[in-house]
Structure formats: structure tokens, C-alpha cells
Amino acid sequence: MHAAVPVSSLSLSAPVFEPAIAAAVCRHCGDACLDRPVVTEAGTFCCAGCESVFGLIAEHGLSAFYTCDINPGVSQRAASTRDPQRFAAFDDPAVAARFMVSRGDRAEVTLPVPAMHCASCLWLLEQLWRFHPGILRSEASLLRRTVSVEFRPEAISLRQLAEQLAALGYEPVVDQEPPGRTPLARRHLYLRIGFAGFAFGNVMLFSIPRYVNGAPLDPEFQTLFGWLNIAFSLPVLGFSAWPYFTSAWSALRARAITLDVPIALGLAVLFGRSLVEVVTRTGEGFFDSFAGLVFFLLIGKLFQQKAFDALSFDRTMKSFLPLSVRAGRGDDLRVTPIHELRPGDEMVLRPGEVVPADAVLVDASGAVDFAFVTGEQDPVNIERGSYIQAGGRVAGRAIRLTVARAVSTSRLAELWSHPVFSTPKPHWLTGLLTAFGRWFTFSAIALAALGAALWWPDGRKAAEVATAVLIIACPCAFTLAAPITLGTAMGVLGRAGFFLKNPETALDLSRVDELVFDKTGTLTLGAATAAVRHDEFTDEEWRWVRRLAAESVHPVSRAIAGAETPAGTVSDVDEIPGIGIEGLVDGHRVRLGKPATPASSAAELTAWATIDGGEPRLIRVEPADRPGIGDVVASLAKERAVQLLSGDRDASAASWRRLFGDRMQFNQAPEDKLATIRATQQTGRRVAMIGDGLNDAAALAAADVGIAVSDDTACLVPACDAVIRGDRLTRLPAFLDYAVRGRRVIVLCFTVSLIYNALGLGLALAGRLTPLATAILMPISSLTIVGLSAGLMRTRIGRVLA
Amino acid sequence: MSVIVLLIVAGGVVAAAFLAAFVWAVRTGQFDDTVTPPIRILLEDPHPKDAVND
Structure with a gap:
């Protein structure tokens, strides 16, 4: 076997x-x-x-x-x-109460279950009542990847419920704070679209007779239809389009011009001129174009709002810490929420638990690994009185600690208060649209003035031409191109296992020219999946070796032991850190240790085992590189620069050299990684950081695009701009190409809509921009853009999804 | 003319009713999740013979 x-x-x-x-x-x-x-x-x-x-x-x-x-x-x-005690915090009624809504003898809880992904998941999660009589009803949402469960707390506790979900393979992710409510902004947007669409349809009814007739209608009809159009368009102006006016106004007050300024200007002129025409009985106005324009603009916004559906990307330091620990004074230990920990409190932490606050060891000895903080997976042995920083993870056996500093003043918290986490990342698109908006506004006003000058001294005609220019120059198509292209890209990439925080990130991704990789967990897999090779042990002997290895916390031992502890009784175990472990397994003396000389191949770790004093026999552990990762890095390196930043020692440097050359750094603390990213950016490069641990968090936040790798859907990833499934990392080149395609599609859309605008401006300057021409030109240009951007991003996506 | 006014009023009332229905649908959360319900309707309960409820 x-x-x-x-x-x-x-x-x-x-x-x-x-x-x-x-x-x-x-x-x-x-x-x-x-x-x-x-x-x-x-x-x-x-x-x-x-x-x-x-x-x-x-x-x-x-x-x-x-x-x-x-x-x-x-x-x-x-x-x-996973730690079997991870949901213990729910035993604390105060913690549980924050997550549940109680109604009499029933309670409801909504838990995020990121593993949910398909119709089968939905089906199973809605059959939860079959698994426990205390569960009354469950409703899952594939969109938000949450499950809401109604249950009777006296029959099944919140902790048991969470464990039931975990047992089914849907590990609930429990953050310090319960998930928030559905954002209301989304509902408001739907209502705005509804009112604009309603007005668009009805205004059309009263505008088409005039177009079909070819000449003005009877004055009484024209007046009646005109006023009805005003009535239908008022809610569009005051409700549907209102955010454009407030946004433009706040931009102007900040002495800035965003793309919303020319939009608001165009909409205001469109409505104002139409109003004047109807009131003075000089024309029928452009109300149909007005309502239609707002309708299309808002559809574009709907694509942007897709960001709300995505998983939560905003992680704070506390997301990585346990909800509560067993702590107290003296022997009176009880479940204590971590923010209530005070210096001097004692706490007992089990293996796998994360130390929430800087603390001092009370026990004689113990082991802690700082994989979260530094990326180094090798546990460190600690002795009584050792100062342990928050973020360390208990290895081996439970330890008792004294809290030295409150959670909020730990070194981990200090790192987290670095300004890099609070400074919003500027998206390239935002800057681009702002620059474009400024240029557009000034050009439109200049052209309007030119038009007015051309027709001067005919004052009426001059005003008509000037307003027509401002109307047709409304950059509707431009505002549609980016959100629809990038929103579609975000959806497609999400299906492929690459989740973006917002659509703008897709454009930032297309401009990346340097990729910085973390090693452990990104380029390599964890010890649990390392390949172990040996060739001289019988199955039974091998079981003894594995059984002994299970007693150790060393990563090589963990790899040899495998995921499940084999059967067998162990006694008399003696582990000498850095040398090896010895013990009696089923009555046989087994020794497992490090070789005297370092392994020949650095990518391979070796150990020796002897049984009952026999000849030492070789065991080789290959810390598995992520399958295919070498090819991926090599292919990425063809078009972009690549760099390796690792938190652990340079034991495997040689094997990575052929991919990264000299651009490798080891023993990098989180601050070092941050500094390297900054330094790379200083040289004018746009950097994507690809990492997985808390130790990469600062680098992910500083990079132009921070991509977190997640192998375990239930595992927390640091704050980032995108999350990539570990097994999809090999498709990163295709994803980047797809992002570049998105940028080209946007450029194409901008070009096409500039052509439409030039056409319209020609008509406007010639004084021939009639309501009918506007009513045809505007929707056609919008629909072309929608078709181009959505269509081109959906065709030939086989390589992305494959 | 009066016929047209009548039609406009009737049409407006019908349209307003649909708008009101839409507003109600949005406010009761029917647009909050547009992914799950279309899938849920296609799923069947397990066959009573197979299902065990404990």
C-alpha cells in the first residue's frame, strides 16, 4: 500500500x-x-x-x-x-448570541460556507433537516455562498450545527463578526432601473406618434404628450439619475472633474432643453432619449455592483485569530472572547490554535510555529518564560501561557496598523476615467461654444446647436464599456476559480509586468501532500515508522505520518529537537532522525529510520511543488519579470534558481516583503504579489494587484484584490492574457463610441440633431458597446475555463 | 380626443400597477439573489423510499 x-x-x-x-x-x-x-x-x-x-x-x-x-x-x-475544537467559541452563549437571531424556542443563523459551488451543494444544504431533528429548515444562497439555518437551540447547539456542516464537507467560516446584511444599495439600483425603464417605455409611446407622423402633431396632442412626458421623466431626473448629479456636484466641490461631470451636464441640458421646448411649445423635446440614456447608464452600473456578490475580501488581523480562548486567572479558566484578554491572564491553547496576544510560556516547554507570521513552517521549541508573539500557532501539545499584552497592542496588530492596509489602492481605471472626464468636459464645452459662434447672430439657433452638442457629447457609451467588459471578465474568471474583488482589478491585472511569488503554500504545497518514498520497509514496519512520526510536530515527520494517524500503541517517546525521535511502537524500538549530512538534492528532504537497532534505512520526502508550477513560472517569465520572496530558509534555493535566477530572497519578514514590493514599484514596474499567508498580507496590500492563493476553500486568506484557487494557479498565464484582452476590448469600445460621437457632433454642429436622430443614435451607440464588450469577453474563453 | 385620454389613463393605470408590483418585488428581496432560486426549482426532493430521517 x-x-x-x-x-x-x-x-x-x-x-x-x-x-x-x-x-x-x-x-x-x-x-x-x-x-x-x-x-x-x-x-x-x-x-x-x-x-x-x-x-x-x-x-x-x-x-x-x-x-x-x-x-x-x-x-x-x-x-x-483542522482543529476539532475550532467551534468551541460557540459554546459561549455571549458569542453564540452575536451570530444567532432568536425567536422563541427557535433561532436562525446565517453562516458563510465558501465550499458551496453547484446545484448539488445547494440541494444538500437545503436537506440539512434530515441530518438532525433539531434543524427545522435551511436555505442556501449560491450567490453569497451562505446557508441560513432555522433550528431549535435546545435540541442542537450552534456549535453542533457548525460541526454538522463541517462533517458534510461545508466548513463554515466563522469570522469575529457575523456577516452583514444584504447591502441596500443593490435594491436601490434595481428600483432606479425600474423607474427609468418604466419612464423610457411610456415616454416612447408619446414620442413615436410624432416620429411616425413626420411632422408636428395637432397642437393639443403635442401639448398633452409633452406634459405627460415631463410627468414620466421627473422621477427619472429626481430618483433614477440623481446619483450622477450628487456625484458630479461633490467632484466639482473638490475641484475635480470625473466622468460623472459630463454625464450630469449632458443629462441636465437634455432635460432642461426638452422642458423649455414643451413649455414654450416650440418642440417635442428629447424625453425619450433622456429616459433611455439613464436606463442604459444604470444597466452599466449593475455590472459594477457585481462586486457585492463576491466573497468578502476585507480581512482584518482578527479574522485569523480564534474567536475566544480558554483563559482566566488561576485555575478558573473559561471561554473568553479574545478582546477581553488582559495582561496577566492565563490561557491554555490546544494544538493548532493561534496565539491571539503576545504572551509568555508558563509550561516548561512547548512548540509553536510562525507559519502565519513569517511563512516558516518549522516549529520552534520554546521554554518557560519565552516571549511568544501573537500569530504563532501551537504545535505538538497544549500549552499554558500568560498574556503579556492585550490583543490590540501585539506586534501583529502593529503590523496590521501599517498605513498600507488603510490606504485605498488607486485603480488605473479610476485615474483613466478621471483624466478622460476632464478632457471630455472641456472638449464638449469648447465645441458647444464653437457651435454657438458658428450660428451667431441667430441667437435661438445658436442655443439649439450648443445644447445639441452638449447632449450628444454625453459619454454614455464610455461609461458602459468599462463596467460591462470588466464585469463580464470578473464573472468568467470567477467561474474559472479566480475571484476578483471588483471589476476594476481586471484592468489593473492586464497592466502587471512583474510577478512576485511567495514560496511556501504558493509554489509548493503543504507537508500534508508531500510525497514520501521509501523502498526497504515492509508494510508493517512502515506502519510503525508512521505511528512514531505522528508523535512529532516536525514537518518532515508530519509528512511521513500522513493525514491519518496509523494504528499502534506508542510509549517511551523521546524527541530531541533538531536530531530526531525515538520510541517503542507495538513493542519495537523505532528511531527516526535527520541524516548526518545534508541531502544531496536540496528539493528533497531525507530521514533515516532504524527498527530494533537494525541498519538505518532511507526515507525521502519530496515537498511537493504545486503540479505544473515550473512550466507556469517559465511561461510567465517570457513576457513578464518574475521574483521569489520566501519567508523561510533557502534550503531549496538551488532548484528555484533556474526559474528565478538571482531574483530570489529568503528569510523575508513581512516588512521585508513589503519593502521589496515598494522598491520594485519604485523602478516603475506594476507588481502583482502572489502569496497565501498572513505573512504576505502587507505585500499583498502594497502590490498593484495582490493575489491570495487558497487551497482550502474554508481557509481564510489575507486581505487581497483577488483569490485564486490553488489548483487553478497553473492557468494564471491564460487569466493574464484574458485580462489583457479586456483592456483591448475597452480601447475598441472607446474608439467605436468616439466614431458615433463624431457623427452626432457633426449633426449637432450642422443644426440637424433632431429628437428622432438622437432617439436613434443614442440607443444604437449604447447597444453596440454593450454587444461588443459583453460579446468579445464571452467568446473564445475555452482556454480560461478549460 | 376623449377616447385617447381614456386610453392613456387606462394604460397608465396598468403600467403603474406593474411598476408597483416591481417595487414590491424589489423591496421584499426577490432581486437580492437571482442565482439560487432558478436552480432550486429544478431540484427534487429525495425519493421517500431512499430518504431516512433520524
């Missing part, structure tokens, strides 16, 4: 992912079963986590889950590494 499973080859240039045998496919998640598959009567599973979820679903007669959608299951490989 455990004999050599050849996984990734070591050479980075060679195809890295080459399973020697045709791997079976996991019955639950559909992933290839590579390493230590679990085989049962029901089928083959990639890990025990998947097998148990499958069993749970089958036991409740819900196997239809697997037929609703293709590969609905989410791999549970990371599940075994």
Missing part, C-alpha cells in the same frame, strides 16, 4: 505531474487519488475525509447529491488538519 508512489519529478523544467499508474478518481470529490487512497466497498476515495462525507450522505439516503451536478464534492484532504 505505502510503497513508492512516484509523484512529482524533481526537475522543474520537466513535466512535473506524472502519475505512474492511471490514478483512480475519488468517488466524492472527483480528484485523482494519488497518495494513500482509501478503498471501500462504495468506491475509491482520495482521503478519509471524503470517504466519511460520502458515508454520511449515503446513510441519510441523499446519494442523489452525486447525480445533481458533476463532481459536487469538495476534497476533504485538508479537513484532518
